[in-house]
Amino acid sequence: MRHVISPLDFSVEELDKLLDLAAGIEKNPAKYAHACDGKVLATLFYEPSTRTRLSFESAMIHLGGQVLGFSSAASSSAAKGESVSDTIRMISCYADICAMRHPKEGAPTVATAVSSIPVINAGDGGHQHPTQTLTDLMTIRSLKGRLDHLTIGLCGDLKFGRTVHSLINALVRYSGISFVLISPEELRIPDYIREDVLDAKGVSYQEVERLEDVIGGLDLLYMTRVQRERFFNEEDYVRLKDFYILDKKKMSLAGKDMLVLHPLPRVNEISVEVDSDPRAAYFKQVQYGVYVRMALILTLLEVEV
Ligand code: CP
Numbered sequence: 001m002r003h004v005i006s007p008l009d010f011s012v013e014e015l016d017k018l019l020d021l022a023a024g025i026e027k028n029p030a031k032y033a034h035a036c037d038g039k040v041l042a043t044l045f046y047e048p049s050t051r052t053r054l055s056f057e058s059a060m061i062h063l064g065g066q067v068l069g070f071s072s073a074a075s076s077s078a079a080k081g082e083s084v085s086d087t088i089r090m091i092s093c094y095a096d097i098c099a100m101r102h103p104k105e106g107a108p109t110v111a112t113a114v115s116s117i118p119v120i121n122a123g124d125g126g127h128q129h130p131t132q133t134l135t136d137l138m139t140i141r142s143l144k145g146r147l148d149h150l151t152i153g154l155c156g157d158l159k160f161g162r163t164v165h166s167l168i169n170a171l172v173r174y175s176g177i178s179f180v181l182i183s184p185e186e187l188r189i190p191d192y193i194r195e196d197v198l199d200a201k202g203v204s205y206q207e208v209e210r211l212e213d214v215i216g217g218l219d220l221l222y223m224t225r226v227q228r229e230r231f232f233n234e235e236d237y238v239r240l241k242d243f244y245i246l247d248k249k250k251m252s253l254a255g256k257d258m259l260v261l262h263p264l265p266r267v268n269e270i271s272v273e274v275d276s277d278p279r280a281a282y283f284k285q286v287q288y289g290v291y292v293r294m295a296l297i298l299t300l301l302e303v304e305v
Pocket residue numbers: 048049050051052053123132263264265
């Protein structure tokens with residue numbers, strides 16, 4: 001039995017295999033429609049979510065399985081003080097696999113210590129979001145045709161944005177990747193990513209503040225939301241929330257093949273006028289999220305089709 005806490009829980013070869021499976025599901029979903037008949041997925045969401053929870057549920061339903069779970073800590077016995085460890089012991093009696101989102105970094109890791117079913121980290125605080133990374137990798141591979149030799153701009157809240165931390169961890173394993181880290185001073189990438197991942201692996205990167213200065217050299221621009229829920233005070237959030245707004249004018253400075261990705265939800269950081277631009281890939285990304293989670297469930301449950 002294996003759990004997924006970080007994108008590094010898969011080797012590059014395993015990731016390639018998983019993305020191949022997801023691409024196969026995209027081509028022929030009917031072939032997998034009963035692959036998980038009789039299986040149950042539990043979604044344990046202690047923090048709000050639309051895409052991650054519903055795409056996991058959609059994935060299991062499209063595989064013929066069933067789902068149960070809760071969508072907030074307040075509607076579970078966590079509100080009465082039950083620990084994550086005790087909760088996961090219960091869930092192991094009700095389900096075959098679970099996806100957990102929690103505001104505290106490390107909570108899904110705590111669950112793995114006592115779980116008798118695979119635990120998938122569906123986002124833990126400002127730490128990691130491995131299944132968003134799988135979604136991002138599938139989107140890039142499908143639309144760019146490769147995961148190597150890309151110049152990738154990561155823009156916005158690089159301090160608290162867990163999707164960015166997971167994506168960097170995953171992409172540094174491919175050759176010819178360079179990053180342009182675009183953020184205000186206060187929201188720069190944490191040292192444990194800059195020093196322990198980028199510097200340690202000798203990955204090319206630059207840190208800048210102005211998107212306009214670098215957008216023309218990017219193969220891909222990954223926009224992120226300023227993570228209001230991780231700020232200690234509202235004033236700082238209000239000051240920084242509209243630091244970047246990607247609009248038609250800025251898109252006119254970008255290359256004709258530059259893709260725009262965003263894990264969503266967006267607030268103001270991408271103007272709706274960009275949605276109709278053929279380079280805007282963030283809604284396609286959502287669909288890839290279902291295929292890749294179907295592939296992940298099949299892989300962790302060791303279901304062969
Ligand atoms: N991308 C993402 O994690 O979205 P949700 O917060 O809606 O799950």
